[in-house]
Amino acid sequence: MSHTGTFSPRPGAAPLGRMVLSQARMETRLLLRNGEQLLLAVVVPLIVLVVGTEAATHVDLDLAHSPVDTLTPGVLALAVMSTSFTSLAIATGFERRYGVLKRLGSSPLPRAGLLAGKVGSLLVVEVVQAVVVCVAALVLGWSPTLSPVGLVGALACALLGTAAFASLGLFVAGALRAEATLAVANLVYLLLLAGGAVVIPATSYGGAGPLLAALPSGALGAGMRAAFLDGSLPVVPLVVLAAWAAVGTILTVRTFRWE
Amino acid sequence: MAYGDKVAVDGLSLTVARGSVTAVLGPNGAGKTTTLETCEGYRRPQAGRVRVLGLDPQAQRRELLPRIGVMLQSGGAWSGVRAVEMLQHVASLHAHPLPVPLLVERLGLGSCGRTPYRRLSGGQQQRLALAMAVVGRPELVFVDEPTAGLDPQARRTTWELLDELRGDGVTIVLTTHYMDEAERLADQVHVIDRGRLIASGSPLELTRGSTGTSTIRLVVTEPFPPSAPGSLQATLGEGTLVQALGAQSLLITGPADATTLAKVSTWCDDQGVLPESLSLGQRTLEDVFLQLTGRELVG
Numbered sequence: 001m002s003h004t005g006t007f008s009p010r011p012g013a014a015p016l017g018r019m020v021l022s023q024a025r026m027e028t029r030l031l032l033r034n035g036e037q038l039l040l041a042v043v044v045p046l047i048v049l050v051v052g053t054e055a056a057t058h059v060d061l062d063l064a065h066s067p068v069d070t071l072t073p074g075v076l077a078l079a080v081m082s083t084s085f086t087s088l089a090i091a092t093g094f095e096r097r098y099g100v101l102k103r104l105g106s107s108p109l110p111r112a113g114l115l116a117g118k119v120g121s122l123l124v125v126e127v128v129q130a131v132v133v134c135v136a137a138l139v140l141g142w143s144p145t146l147s148p149v150g151l152v153g154a155l156a157c158a159l160l161g162t163a164a165f166a167s168l169g170l171f172v173a174g175a176l177r178a179e180a181t182l183a184v185a186n187l188v189y190l191l192l193l194a195g196g197a198v199v200i201p202a203t204s205y206g207g208a209g210p211l212l213a214a215l216p217s218g219a220l221g222a223g224m225r226a227a228f229l230d231g232s233l234p235v236v237p238l239v240v241l242a243a244w245a246a247v248g249t250i251l252t253v254r255t256f257r258w259e
Numbered sequence: 260m261a262y263g264d265k266v267a268v269d270g271l272s273l274t275v276a277r278g279s280v281t282a283v284l285g286p287n288g289a290g291k292t293t294t295l296e297t298c299e300g301y302r303r304p305q306a307g308r309v310r311v312l313g314l315d316p317q318a319q320r321r322e323l324l325p326r327i328g329v330m331l332q333s334g335g336a337w338s339g340v341r342a343v344e345m346l347q348h349v350a351s352l353h354a355h356p357l358p359v360p361l362l363v364e365r366l367g368l369g370s371c372g373r374t375p376y377r378r379l380s381g382g383q384q385q386r387l388a389l390a391m392a393v394v395g396r397p398e399l400v401f402v403d404e405p406t407a408g409l410d411p412q413a414r415r416t417t418w419e420l421l422d423e424l425r426g427d428g429v430t431i432v433l434t435t436h437y438m439d440e441a442e443r444l445a446d447q448v449h450v451i452d453r454g455r456l457i458a459s460g461s462p463l464e465l466t467r468g469s470t471g472t473s474t475i476r477l478v479v480t481e482p483f484p485p486s487a488p489g490s491l492q493a494t495l496g497e498g499t500l501v502q503a504l505g506a507q508s509l510l511i512t513g514p515a516d517a518t519t520l521a522k523v524s525t526w527c528d529d530q531g532v533l534p535e536s537l538s539l540g541q542r543t544l545e546d547v548f549l550q551l552t553g554r555e556l557v558g
Contacts, residue, residue, distance in 0.1 A: 099334030
């Protein structure tokens with residue numbers, strides 16, 4: 001067995017950190033390469049921000065703050081939702097369909113590492129989205145209330161919101177076929193965009209307000225608004241998001257099929 | 260001194276020796292992929308025991324996976340990922356991967372390196388899948404139908420790579436429904452049909468069968484009546500086996516001596532059929548399979 005050739009066995013897993021980083025990089029690259037995903041991630045939030053701000057100056061919405069100040073935190077929430085729910089669900093649905101999850105399932109990358117890689121790529125895309133949205137909003141005259149507590153609150157909302165939506169997105173992707181996942185993920189996104197109290201405060205929806213505030217979309221929107229409008233720590237929305245993250249994780253763990 | 264990797268699936272019991280090439284041969288639907296996927300830890304056996312490199316593929320999955328390479332029959336890559344990018348990614352999950360350019364060159368993937376996976380030809384996808392299976396320098400690779408649908412050139416390329424892996428001490432378990440592939444590559448062949456093991460041995464042992472047994476293939480110019488195999492069997496008697504290989508061809512297994520040949524030509528004369536060819540030969544694995552199951556392997 002002293003013979004060593006080109007292919008002589010020398011097996012071993014790469015260090016976990018390296019594997020996760022590699023996976024995150026790969027997923028980010030693929031996400032940014034995909035035109036539809038980019039549309040969803042950047043173009044739609046920008047349109048909502050620009051058109052919404054423009055429209056709100058013409059229609060009296062009885063907002064306590066300027067339109068751009070009210071809308072921008074919600075658009076940030078929308079950006080988180082589009083990436084961590086819709087993009088993730090669609091991408092994962094097709095990974096199942098094309099056997100990518102199966103293939104990676106026999107690689108040294110453990111499942112937890114795969115999930116960590118996915119989360120890493122979501123966070124990278126979200127940072128890109130946040131930069132684009134914030135720059136556009138500042139151009140439109142956004143003047144957020146910046147306080148350390150508020151910034152911590154916004155960050156916590158983004159992270160817990162990502163956890164909640166990502167777990168729900170994985171639940172959909174793990175339970176349905178790829179085409180059905182594509183349809184459901186886009187439909188839910190559109191419904192929540194229009195009626196989920198993400199961009200417009202739940203109080204603007206009349207009697208449905210309290211119900212909408214309990215949705216992950218409403219909680220994420222409210223949390224971002226509290227953070228950037230009042231500079232306060234949005235405790236209730238954070239609790240709601242944590243609860244949804246727990247529900248989504250339990251559902252996903254129980255039902256997810258890798259093939 | 261064969262030790263190693265005990266494999267058992269539903270009444271199927273087989274052992275693979277380290278450093279060898281084992282072919283699991285059988286028609287479509289025989290249970291080849293299921294057998295492999297049980298070894299790879301994808302499926303939990305309902306009964307029996309599976310050990311791969313001494314490990315339980317389910318309970319000790321994390322320990323086992325870095326040591327094996329898996330080539331799936333299809334899929335396994337993102338549709339938008341470029342061929343080399345995908346290989347690079349799988350390589351990055353291993354501690355001591357092979358140089359990616361080496362594999363790209365050896366498997367002729369250079370020309371399509373920047374092509375998205377969904378636009379690769381079937382053969383290119385298969386070679387990429389093989390590259391992904393071996394890039395981590397595994398001790399043991401499972402390859403599922405490595406050359407199904409490949410053109411002859413790509414087939415040879417794949418075979419040469421597998422030969423070289425074996426030469427460097429990698430254990431290979433492959434499934435195939437191609438006889439020539441099993442005969443060309445394998446040290447040990449396990450023929451399975453409908454989830455059961457029906458024969459095991461080296462290609463030579465399997466084809467040699469009992470001493471003095473060989474084959475005669477008779478091809479005639481016109482299709483013969485359905486009664487022909489039975490009537491020839493009656494003419495030749497005990498010790499030989501006659502099977503139809505199609506409408507114009509019969510396979511006779513037994514002592515291919517002058518007496519038998521004389522009987523065959525007399526029978527042709529009696530039946531009024533004109534032999535187009537009468538060839539003697541060693542049994543092939545194809546013949547073995549046909550004899551064991553009464554069915555053709557491919558078709």
